[in-house]
Amino acid sequence: MANALSTPLRAAGARVPELRSALTVRDPIPHRSPGGAAGGTVHCAMLPTYADEADWIADSVLAAWRGAAGMPGAAPEHIPVDRRPTTAVLVRVRSQIPAIESALRERGLPVEVVGLGGLLDTPEVRDVVCTLRVLADPTDGAALLRLLTGARWRIGPRDLVALHRRARAIANARRQVAADEAAEISPDLLDEATLVEALADLGPAQAYSAEGFARLRAYGRELALLRYRLDQALPDLIADIERTIGLDVEVAVRAGRDGAGDAGLARGHLDALGDVAARFSGETPGATLSGFLSYLAAAEDEERGLAPGEVEVVEGAVQVVTAHAAKGLEWDVVAVAGLSRGLWPGPVRNSDHWLGGLGVLPFPLRGDADGLPELALDEAGDQRAVARAVTDFTDAWRAHDEREERRLTYVAVTRPRRLLLCSGYWWGEGTKRPRGPSVFLREVYDACLDGGPGHLIDAWAPEPTPDATNPTAEVVLRAEWPADPLGGRRPALAEAAGLVRRLMADGPAAALPGPVGPVLAGPVGPVLAGPVTPIGSTAEPVEPAEPEVDPEVARWQREADLLLAERAELTRLSGAVEVALPGALSVTQLVALRRDPAALARTLRRPVPAEPNPYARRGTAFHAWLEQRFGADRLLDLDELPGAADADAAPDEALVELQERFLASEWADRSPVEVEVPFATVIAGVVVRGRMDAVFARPGGRFDVVDWKTGAQPTGPAADVAAVQLAVYRLAWAELAGVPVDRVGAAFHYVRHGVTVRPADLLDVTGLTAMIAQLPEDSAQH
Incomplete structure (x- = not known):
């Protein structure tokens, strides 16, 4: 199939090798297609809408994971990492990512969106960045509201209204003072009623619910503590925020016993943000927090203007990455998404060449000028000849762009080792006209239609009628607010919490036998770090919280008790706590690894x-x-x-x-x-x-x-x-x-x-x- 896609390239003189039969799949994944049929090595589908395509990709990936692990019906988090096939979804443009990421996560598949823009969209990084925004600009209400209504604080509408009223009361009092004392105060300062000020001075507790008041007061204290640390270097400030808002613990407890889940990805996302901050501080004279936030905003809005980081294949998660960034990499399973007209290949724009785009370097000045169309004006003796030369150049540019799109498609379809999924859709988000399959998806469809071994057509939606409308325009988006942080996992976690509570009622966690220290998991095998005394593993039962203890603090204590009991039980069952060897070490840590792996594991x-x-x-x-x-x-x-x-x-x-x-x-x-x-x-x-x-x-x-x-x-x-x-x-x-x-x-x-x-x-x-x-x-x- 890849040979069929690359035939026009070879006809145009491109050096694209024809793949030999020896390069065909030798180890296909035993799985079932989303429709229930036996799976092959190449699957293609044409779906009605972009949302249907995302669902098909997610269902296919989940089926491939279960088939590769030999665990039909298993939830993704129960599939050991070493039995999960490496997986990637390749997209043409980043606007495809949200729907695909959402569909993957709905099925419990851990997802990594590759790139700085994708990094900023991860929940843990978004929380840190929003906290930075609130610290840098107290008037940034959008960032503050995201934190207040997020999974951690879950402040409801009533308490938000009360907080806003308190902010207005503070602003009104400020105006009154200015009027009484005839003081010259900036009108902007008089008019501003910031929620951050209200957090620092909540007013009467009766204006809020009891739980809401406790949470708001705790968060106000937290912000006050972080403000004292604003003089730190950016990487240190980010690390302090992680510890203060509990993200370091949160991403650690998200891992399962066998390393399942996406806790490792979450930790990697936070580390990547720290690396970005360190690079910004090192490369920017007089780096400031506001400057760093502006840099992140530019990365989010204009990511194509930033140098992409190096992409590496990650085990145990589905990577969503642009096809351009996938060159040179291979995965077991690859889904090539969005093979629809006008999307892949994308539209040819005259603004992309130097005659139509003011910001484009003239082709003769580029290092790759030999491979680009040439504007032949040397023999143009009049305006008509110049016009013909420009037309010929435009046609040559269009042909060049089509070849580049075909090269990109060839790169995409040659990334998988065991399973290739190719798909497109008719209706995109917000489009008024259906797209239909692109020329590339048609060629894949023809290859599957010819009945090649393992080539299957899973679904092929018919073309909509001329009077059809986009069905996605009729979808009413629904969301629960404040959102339940556990979502569909709440019943299972509630049952697990009940088991832990019953275990605690039967006896103290310290009575569980066999506590051992952490394990440093290297590339080959684990190294036991030796016995340690777990925190909280005393023979005395945990004392109940005193009545005067802050309700939020008391809740934290209860949660800590449950986590400690759960850790003790997991330790008893597994005999060891595994610590993953990080992907980056300092020389000092490497020396410590040679000296005492146990001590490094504990650290x-x-x-x-x-x-x-x-x-x-x-x-x-x-x-x-x-x-x-x-x-x-x-x-x-x-x-x-x-x-x-x-x-x-x-x-x-x-x-x-x-x-x-x-x-x-x-x-x-x-x-x-x-x-x-x-x-x-x-x-x-x-x-x-x-x-x-x-x-x-x-x-x-x-x-x-x-x-x-x-x-x-x-x-x-x-x-x-x-x-x-x-x-x-x-x-x-x-x-x-x-x-x-x-x-x-x-x-x-x-x-x-x-x-x-x-x-x-x-x-x-x-x-x-x-x-x-x-x-x-x-x-x-x-």
Whole structure:
């Protein structure tokens, strides 16, 4: 089928390989089509509306998941992640995404919308961004209302009206004061009645419901605490918001025992937002919160103007991604959506070429000019010849655009390994005329009609009559407000909560046998972190809340008790709590992985602030002195502050002595080629980030990477563990400099002792990969 789609490309001279029969599907997914028939390897469908297409895609994906796992009728969250086929839905334009995402989520399928615009649409990121907006602009009522009426606070209409009345009362009182004292106050300030002000001063409790007043008061206190932290760096502020509004815990408890669900995706979304904030802060001089919010607004409105991030295949979720971003990737199951006229291929616009669009670079100035239409004016001797040349150029542009659309379609249909779904629809959202199948869907239909092995036509809706109207225009949208955060899951969760309550009534959670610590799940297998004492696992029953306790706080306490009891029961049943190895690690964390996987697992599962270290400040000061000496002026990552890992660094009064000892060392008179070099490298599928202190050149095109240590020199096994840091530095510099790794040496210089240590047999990329992929057996059980 892909060969049929690409035949016109080869006829036009494009270098598109013809796929051999050896590349056909060898491992088809045993599943059923949405209509109940036995599934094949290529399915196509033409549906009446865009909503019907979204439902067909979601039903087909769910059937494929169940078939691949051999679990007919299973809910998606009950299918183990390692038995779910990797899945993607490819779209032509982002306007297709909402309906498809909604249909997938309605069936319980975890979804990741790829791209910054998609990131901003995820619920957890939206909550953080709305909180940022409220902190930056107290008059942003839309953001505040979303938070107040959202799943966390669920403030109802009556309490919202009371809050608005309170805001108006505050504004009226301000006007009265201005009139009585003849004060000159800005009219804008007098007229503004912000809900944020009302949250800070709610007025009489009788104006609200009892529960609503308690929630509003709690949220007002929360906002006040966050305002005190507005002077922080953007990544730190975002992390504080996550902790304050409970998102860090929320995304953690959303995972099932086997990692099912989309909690990992949610955590990844929050981490991605933090990365965006860090990049914005690092690349924007004088970065501010308001500037960052403007940047996010531009990303949401004009995402095509932003550089797309790298797309990676994610296991255990359905990725919704544009076809342009899917190049070079493969999934087990791929749905190509929206193969309808006017959508895929899209309309040809003259504004896309340089004669019709003022913002388009002239083709002769582009690096790919050889593959673009040429405006031949050299032999045009009069206006008529010029007009013919322009017409020929426009026709050539139209043919070029059609070829590019066909290339994109070829890319899309060659992404799946096991199952391809192609679909279109007649009626789009808000369209007055039916679209119908595009030329590409027609070609897929013809291939399926010819009866190829595994090629099936699931549905093919007839063309609407000439007087037909768009049926989606007659659909009345309905929604519950305030929305139930549990939705259709409420009955099951209510039953589970009842079981937990009965368990608590039978005996304290601490009496459950066999608590063990968290498990660090690497790419190959888990590593037990060893016994720990669970929080709240005392032999004493939980005391009931005192009557004077705030109702909201009492509710939190009850929920915490239920979560602790549930965790204890899961621990008893599973024998271990699994902690997923994150997709990105700092060099410090990688060293900790080699030193003690158990400790790293506990840290990843329950991060706590590091104990204040008076020595780290001295190490930082020494590194800053070296930067000035070497003429460097670089920004530092928070988790890579120089000296932060020197647990035995020198006391504060020893800075001068450290400087003198360095000046007496072999490195004092040498000039580095680079200092404070940030890097990110991929080892065993994990992104490792860090910062090298200094790189020195040696004769023969060789280099030395040196890490300054202000602490004591380790010995024995501790020295071997520390050498992991140098192994990563050596590999990273070899990649950055484009030289073989054997041309890069690495050393620790212990400044206080004047000793340079060059560990022998540093791990190469194979050794580092093995360290991550196959964690040491002797640390598997403690």
